[in-house]
Amino acid sequence: xxxxxxxxxxxxxxxxxxxxxxxxxxxxxxxxxxxxxxxxxxxxxxxxxxxxxxxxxxxxxxxxxxxxxxxxxxxxxxxxxxxxxxxxxxxxxxxxxxxxxxxxxxxxxxxxxxxxxxxxxxxxxxxxxxxxxxxxxxxxxxxxxxxxxxxxxxxxxxxxxxxxxxxxxxxxxxxxxxxxxxxxxxxxxxxxxxxxxxxxxxxxxxxxxxxxxxxxxxxxxxxxxxxxxxxxxxxxxxxxxxxxxxxxxxxxxxxx
Numbered sequence: 001x002x003x004x005x006x007x008x009x010x011x012x013x014x015x016x017x018x019x020x021x022x023x024x025x026x027x028x029x030x031x032x033x034x035x036x037x038x039x040x041x042x043x044x045x046x047x048x049x050x051x052x053x054x055x056x057x058x059x060x061x062x063x064x065x066x067x068x069x070x071x072x073x074x075x076x077x078x079x080x081x082x083x084x085x086x087x088x089x090x091x092x093x094x095x096x097x098x099x100x101x102x103x104x105x106x107x108x109x110x111x112x113x114x115x116x117x118x119x120x121x122x123x124x125x126x127x128x129x130x131x132x133x134x135x136x137x138x139x140x141x142x143x144x145x146x147x148x149x150x151x152x153x154x155x156x157x158x159x160x161x162x163x164x165x166x167x168x169x170x171x172x173x174x175x176x177x178x179x180x181x182x183x184x185x186x187x188x189x190x191x192x193x194x195x196x197x198x199x200x201x202x203x204x205x206x207x208x209x210x211x212x213x214x215x216x217x218x219x220x221x222x223x224x225x226x227x228x229x230x231x232x233x234x235x236x237x238x239x240x241x242x243x244x245x246x247x248x249x250x251x252x253x254x255x256x
Contacts, residue, residue, distance in 0.1 A: 043084040044099050045072060053084075053094040065091060122201075124154040127173065129166040140177055147185045147204045157198040170198040178202070 048068055055063040055071045058080060066074075075082040075096045083102065086093035123146040125139050143153045155177060157170040174191040181202060189201035 044081050048084050052091050056095040058096045122152045122154050127157045129163050129169050153202045155200045159196045174200050
C-alpha cells in the first residue's frame with residue numbers, strides 16, 4: 001500500500017502555501033489589574049476579595065460585620081493594614097493591625113522557640129569482639145564524650161563468621177562500658193543480639209537516686225522462735241497497761 005505524502009500546497013491557515021490572513025495580537029490584561037502573587041500566609045488589604053467581613057479593630061474589640069471596602073478604608077485611615085485571620089469563617093474574620101510588625105514578632109517567636117529546642121543525635125560506634133584493649137578504651141572515651149555533649153550513643157559489636165561464638169565476650173564488653181559511664185548515662189536499650197550484631201543504646205542522664213538495689217547475699221532470718229501457724233498470736237496489750245510480773249520461782253506447786 002503506497003503512502004501519499006502531504007501536499008505542500010495545503011489549505012490550512014498559516015501553513016506553507018496557504019492563504020495569508022490578518023494576524024490578531026494576543027490579548028493582554030492591563031497592568032495592575034490583578035495584584036502579583038504573594039508568598040504571605042495571610043491575605044491583606046486588596047487581596048481580600050469577599051463582600052463583607054467580621055472586623056476586629058487594633059485594640060482587639062469586635063466591630064461587627066462590615067463591608068470589606070469600609071473595613072479597608074478604616075485600616076487606611078489609621079495607617080494600618082487589614083489582615084484576614086480566619087478565611088474559613090462565614091463571613092471571614094479580619095483584623096486591623098500593623099502587618100509588618102506582626103510578621104516581625106512572629107519570626108522572633110519562632111527564632112526563640114528554635115533556640116530552646118534541643119536536638120538529640122544518635123552517634124554510632126562499632127566494635128569487634130577481638131578489638132584490642134587500646135582501641136577499645138579509645139572508643140569508650142569517644143562514647144563518653146558523645147554523652148557529655150548531650151547525644152545518644154549506639155554501640156554495635158559486629159560478629160563475622162565464626163566470631164559469633166564470642167557472644168559472651170561481647171556482652172562482657174557491653175557491661176564494662178555501661179559501668180564506665182553510669183555516672184553520666186543510663187542504658188536506654190540493653191544489649192540485644194540482632195542477627196550477627198549486638199546492639200546497646202546509651203542516653204545521657206543519671207540513674208535515679210534512692211532506687212531499689214538488688215540484695216546481694218543471703219537474706220538474714222528473723223531471730224526468735226518461729227510461731228506455730230495453728231495457734232493464734234497473743235493479743236497486744238493496751239497502751240498504759242502493765243504486763244503481769246513473772247513468777248520469780250519457776251517451780252510452782254500444783255494444788256493437791
